[in-house]
Amino acid sequence: MMRRRVERSPDVLFAGHDATRTGAPLMLLYFLRWLRDNTDLAFEIVLVDGGPLVDDFAEVAPVTVLADVEEAMTSRWLDRLRLRKAATAVRTRRQRAALEALRRVPTVYCNSSSCISVVPLLGPAPPDRVVITHVHEMEAGFRSMGPAVVELVFSVTDWFVAASERVRTLLIERYDADPDHVVRHYEFIDVAAMAGEPPSVADIAAAREACGIPEGAAVVGAVGVTQWRKGPDLFLLLAHLMGRREQGREVHFVWLGADPDADETRSLLSDIARTGLGERVHLVAPERAPARWFALFDVFVLTSREDPFPLVCLESSLMGTPIVCFDNTGMAEFVGDGDCGYMVDYIDVEAMADRVTSLLDDHDLRREVGERAARRVRDEFDVSAGAPALYRDLERWRMPR
Amino acid sequence: MSGGRASPRLVVVARDASPTQENRALLAVVRSLVAIGDAEVTVVLQKGGALVDEMASITATVVAADLSRWAPAAVFERLIGRMGFRALAGRVRGHRLGLGRLGRGDAVYLHTVMVVQALRYLPRAVPVLCRVPESVYPLRQPLSSTDVRLLVDRVTRFLTVTSAGVDDLVAVHGVAPERVVRMREAVVAPVAGDRPAEGPALRTRLGFGDEAVVVGIFGDAAVEIHPPCLPLAVAIRRHPDSDAVVLLLVVPEHTAGPWARHDIEYAGLADRVAIVELVGSPPAYLDVCDVVVHAWWGADQPLAYLEAAAAGIPLVCSEGHELAELVGDDEGGYVCPRLDLPAMAAGVVALAAQPVERREKGAVAAARAAARYAPTDAAGRLWQQVLEVRVCMPS
Numbered sequence: 141m142m143r144r145r146v147e148r149s150p151d152v153l154f155a156g157h158d159a160t161r162t163g164a165p166l167m168l169l170y171f172l173r174w175l176r177d178n179t180d181l182a183f184e185i186v187l188v189d190g191g192p193l194v195d196d197f198a199e200v201a202p203v204t205v206l207a208d209v210e211e212a213m214t215s216r217w218l219d220r221l222r223l224r225k226a227a228t229a230v231r232t233r234r235q236r237a238a239l240e241a242l243r244r245v246p247t248v249y250c251n252s253s254s255c256i257s258v259v260p261l262l263g264p265a266p267p268d269r270v271v272i273t274h275v276h277e278m279e280a281g282f283r284s285m286g287p288a289v290v291e292l293v294f295s296v297t298d299w300f301v302a303a304s305e306r307v308r309t310l311l312i313e314r315y316d317a318d319p320d321h322v323v324r325h326y327e328f329i330d331v332a333a334m335a336g337e338p339p340s341v342a343d344i345a346a347a348r349e350a351c352g353i354p355e356g357a358a359v360v361g362a363v364g365v366t367q368w369r370k371g372p373d374l375f376l377l378l379a380h381l382m383g384r385r386e387q388g389r390e391v392h393f394v395w396l397g398a399d400p401d402a403d404e405t406r407s408l409l410s411d412i413a414r415t416g417l418g419e420r421v422h423l424v425a426p427e428r429a430p431a432r433w434f435a436l437f438d439v440f441v442l443t444s445r446e447d448p449f450p451l452v453c454l455e456s457s458l459m460g461t462p463i464v465c466f467d468n469t470g471m472a473e474f475v476g477d478g479d480c481g482y483m484v485d486y487i488d489v490e491a492m493a494d495r496v497t498s499l500l501d502d503h504d505l506r507r508e509v510g511e512r513a514a515r516r517v518r519d520e521f522d523v524s525a526g527a528p529a530l531y532r533d534l535e536r537w538r539m540p541r
Numbered sequence: 542m543s544g545g546r547a548s549p550r551l552v553v554v555a556r557d558a559s560p561t562q563e564n565r566a567l568l569a570v571v572r573s574l575v576a577i578g579d580a581e582v583t584v585v586l587q588k589g590g591a592l593v594d595e596m597a598s599i600t601a602t603v604v605a606a607d608l609s610r611w612a613p614a615a616v617f618e619r620l621i622g623r624m625g626f627r628a629l630a631g632r633v634r635g636h637r638l639g640l641g642r643l644g645r646g647d648a649v650y651l652h653t654v655m656v657v658q659a660l661r662y663l664p665r666a667v668p669v670l671c672r673v674p675e676s677v678y679p680l681r682q683p684l685s686s687t688d689v690r691l692l693v694d695r696v697t698r699f700l701t702v703t704s705a706g707v708d709d710l711v712a713v714h715g716v717a718p719e720r721v722v723r724m725r726e727a728v729v730a731p732v733a734g735d736r737p738a739e740g741p742a743l744r745t746r747l748g749f750g751d752e753a754v755v756v757g758i759f760g761d762a763a764v765e766i767h768p769p770c771l772p773l774a775v776a777i778r779r780h781p782d783s784d785a786v787v788l789l790l791v792v793p794e795h796t797a798g799p800w801a802r803h804d805i806e807y808a809g810l811a812d813r814v815a816i817v818e819l820v821g822s823p824p825a826y827l828d829v830c831d832v833v834v835h836a837w838w839g840a841d842q843p844l845a846y847l848e849a850a851a852a853g854i855p856l857v858c859s860e861g862h863e864l865a866e867l868v869g870d871d872e873g874g875y876v877c878p879r880l881d882l883p884a885m886a887a888g889v890v891a892l893a894a895q896p897v898e899r900r901e902k903g904a905v906a907a908a909r910a911a912a913r914y915a916p917t918d919a920a921g922r923l924w925q926q927v928l929e930v931r932v933c934m935p936s
Contacts, residue, residue: 280803368800377769380880410705415879445803468807486808489772490779490883 150201152183152538153245155258159191159205161428163327163451164276168251169193170330172200174527181531184242188255192428206258209238236261245269247538252276253293254285260292270538274301274325278310278446280369290315299537301325301530303448304470323533326473327449328526331518334458339432347432351422357390358500361437361461363430363452364397364444366404366423371443374489376411378441379421381493391420391500396433398423434459438506439499440481441492442471449474457481458517460510464495474521480513550643551580551927554659555652558590558604560735562848566727566916567652568592572599573920580648580927585638587656591735603639612637635662643667648927651696657688660695668697668930670923672724673706674844689714697930700724700923702844722926727919728847728910731827740828747815747829753787754893757830757854759845769880770836771804774814776886783886786893788814788834791826791845827852831899832874832892834885835864850910855902857888866913873906 156168175181185203187194197203215234218227243262250256250273259271273293282290294315300322302308308324311317353359360378364370372395379393398405405423412421424433430452434440440456442465449470453463457474463481465471466488475481482499484491499506519525553571558564574582584602586593596602609615614637622630635641640662643649649663651671660669671692684692693714699721701707707723710716749755756777758770770790777783788810790801805814817826827833833849835858843864850856850867856874858864859881868874875888892899 280799283799373769374772377772377880377882381882384878384881410708414705445800445807485775487772487804488775488779488808489769490776 148182150182150184150242150245152181152247152249152534153186153242153258153262154183154201154249154251155186155255156188156197156251157255158189159187159193159197161192161426163449164252164274165191165193166451167327167329168274169196169200170328170523171527171530172197173330174523175531176200178527179531184245186239186242186258188258204238204242206235206238206261209235232261236263247272247534249534250274250297253282254289256289256293256296259296265296270298271296272299272301272534272537273297274303275307275311276303276327276448278307278448279314280446282315299323299533301533303327305473306468306470307448325530325533326470326521326526327451327454328521328523329451329454329458329517331458331522331524334431334455337429337431339435343432344435347436351392351394351424352419353392353394353422353436354390357392358438359392359394359436360439360441360496360500361394361396361433361456362441362443363395363433363456364450366395366398366402366408368404369445370447371445372398372404372408373411374443374445374487375441376408376415376417376421377489378443378492378496379417380415381489382497383417383420385493385497389500393417393421394424394433394437395422396424396430397426400425430455431459434461437461439464439496441465441496442469443492444469445487447471454517454521457510457513460507460514462499462506462509462513464492464499466492474516475513478509480516481509549580549931550583550647552583552585552640552643552647552649553652554585554587554649554656556586556655557588558586558592558596560591560732562729562731562735562851563844564590564592565732565735566729566919568596568599569729569916570727570920570923571596573917574924575600577920577924579924583639585640585659587658601639605638608637631661635664638662646931648931650923650927654684654688654692657684657692660691663695665695669695670698670700670926670930671696673699673701673710674726696720698722698926700926702726724922724926725919726844726847726914727916728844728851728914729916730851730853730907730911731848739825743826743829747789747817749787749789749815749829752785754785754831755787755789755829756889756893757789757791757826757833757849758836759791759826759833759843759849769882770834771801771808771810771814773834773836773882773885774810775808776882777889778810778813779883780886780890782894783890786813786889789826789830790814790816792816792818827854830854831896832857832889834889835859835862836880836885847910847914850906851914853900853903853907855892855899855906857885857892859885867906867909869905869909872902873909874902 156165159165183201185197185201187203187205189207190205194205215227215230239261244266246268247270248259253273253275300311300317302311302322302324304326305324308322311322312319362375366372375395382391412418434456437456440461440463442453442463447469453471457463463471463475465475465483466486467483468486472483475483477483482495484495555567571582571584582600584596584600586604588606589604593604614633618630618633632641643664645666647667649667649669654671654673693716699710701721701723707721710721711718774788777786801816805811827849833846833854833856835846846864856864856868858868858876859879860876861879865876868876877884877888
């Protein structure tokens with residue numbers, strides 16, 4: 141997708157990996173909307189791949205989606221002849237041509253390490269170019285990118301934005317980033333937009349009914365894709381462990397975001413069937429408006445093996461739902477210990493079950509912790525708080541004195 | 542009757558004759574099949590191994606790798622193969638292996654899907670039984686899609702070890718349910734001298750101290766399987782008496798996915814858990830195991846665990862799993878509520894603390910494995926399948 145360029149040359153080119161409804165693209169969208177509404181910064185957007193949010197991005201600024209750059213006949217034939225390197229070279233040339241007008245943009249903001257590939261497409265860097273990389277990844281994410289991409293990230297980036305303290309520590313201690321050039325900015329959400337679309341009682345009831353969860357049953361929720369990084373197997377273990385305990389009431393477990401076509405989902409369903417959890421564990425496909433599910437959850441568990449600072453936790457917390465997570469995710473920095481939720485030792489599923497049980501059994505505790513979490517999200521993790529701080533650093537970096 | 546012979550032929554095709562427990566079990570099954578006396582049994586091996594002579598003493602044995610490359614038939618086979626006459630080349634090879642003269646009334650038993658190539662040399666009229674050993678996704682890698690198609694097309698009846706194997710064949714590969722049968726494995730105790738006694742040296746190489754009680758977990762650590770063994774390791778660590786317990790996770794080569802090492806690092810389990818990626822069968826590592834724990838969701842008859850039981854190693858497993866029959870009422874180890882991590886940890890720690898109890902329970906497990914997975918019974922079950930598929934083939 142190519143959009144008409146604005147009259148004024150952009151000050152910043154924001155690069156994103158895609159336009160899916162996931163943490164990094166959503167946060168970028170919130171930030172860009174704030175920039176459009178509150179600053180006179182001129183910017184454009186490049187996305188490596190498309191997704192359902194492309195039009196939302198296009199409403200904010202001109203967007204180029206590299207995946208939509210028309211495939212040349214030459215590269216298709218080269219692919220068929222298995223001349224992959226040559227095909228890639230042709231494709232890259234076309235993508236470079238698509239970005240020709242943006243080659244002199246002085247500041248490139250890569251909204252994730254994985255879209256650093258946009259930078260080389262802009263050609264030789266002008267002497268004043270500043271590259272900022274907003275790191276939403278942790279160790280496994282870096283490993284999956286491959287050493288060549290990781291090397292590129294650290295060779296071209298001038299400033300790092302770390303999505304949490306854990307990410308900042310990783311960049312400094314594991315990858316030798318200069319501590320003075322790594323700044324932590326927690327993720328943020330658009331509280332007003334979310335608050336403006338509260339789920340109705342009927343919506344929540346429909347969600348409950350869709351899973352066959354009886355009235356009065358407690359619901360423990362999780363959200364994400366069903367990849368191992370998100371720990372869906374640990375979620376099943378948790379359900380299994382809690383199912384063995386005497387509970388005051390029936391407890392159901394809902395995993396929202398399970399793509400029904402994904403191999404991981406299929407194998408999870410097999411696991412659920414084999415362990416007899418089918419009546420209490422429910423895998424739900426991704427939804428455009430998940431608020432009714434957040435409202436249904438009594439406790440939100442983050443079983444991720446690593447997660448820098450997932451937006452879904454902020455969204456759930458805004459509903460007053462306490463979180464229980466492992467201590468190696470960025471969310472541990474949000475929950476504290478008993479403040480806005482609880483953290484437990486990594487993959488200590490038993491300890492997680494203990495915490496979840498204590499929250500389910502104590503309505504007052506759940507409400508207090510949930511209210512603190514909601515307040516913290518409104519005060520500290522709304523776009524109105526996070527975006528100005530990030531913008532200040534952006535201005536400082538792109539126009540050094 | 543076929544080809545004018547007095548009795549029908551049953552050809553058993555296997556990978557090799559290396560001195561593993563699995564191959565010893567096959568040897569015992571073949572011996573029992575020969576003893577049944579209703580068929581002329583021939584064994585075709587892709588490669589040789591230490592057990593070839595013993596196999597040949599029981600029945601006619603052909604080792605494909607030992608066939609002369611320069612025999613006139615071999616030269617002819619290569620020549621016509623290179624000229625593109627692949628089907629003809631396959632028939633020539635089939636004759637060289639003794640498969641070409643098979644006809645109606647005969648049958649072929651593939652001991653593993655990895656000998657799928659044999660199907661290219663078989664006349665279509667010959668029914669084929671194919672054992673599908675454990676693993677949740679038995680017809681995936683390392684088979685190519687062409688191999689899988691050949692198996693699905695050509696095998697008359699699949700003999701799976703796991704219910705997951707049944708599901709995979711029927712639901713994923715579209716095999717008609719009547720072509721898939723669950724079969725119980727044959728297992729024998731390890732034979733002293735089959736492999737060098739490496740126990741102490743192996744423990745040292747793995748970094749285990751002399752006082753360590755080694756708990757073995759065997760299986761496929763690929764991402765799809767979602768094993769809970771590392772959360773189990775955390776549960777064991779929580780137990781107050783678990784200081785001496787270390788876990789040895791033995792998985793097939795290249796399957797210790799990113800999750801395993803990530804979990805070990807971030808859970809601080811590096812001093813408690815060792816991962817070994819293995820080519821071939823795991824029995825060598827049984828030498829260092831004091832206890833084995835079955836902590837997977839599936840794999841109904843995991844061979845490594847049956848072999849561990851046959852070797853006299855006590856088991857900790859979940860109720861409702863077939864392994865629980867080897868344990869009984871906590872006689873061969875401990876049966877815990879289904880994947881109850883604290884209970885499994887307690888069972889492991891209890892066995893770790895009591896060497897005498899370990900030996901006693903291990904002996905019970907061995908006796909039960911010998912009774913339940915006896916090769917003679919397995920041969921009888923296999924022969925019954927042979928009779929059924931021979932009847933089913935269209936005339």
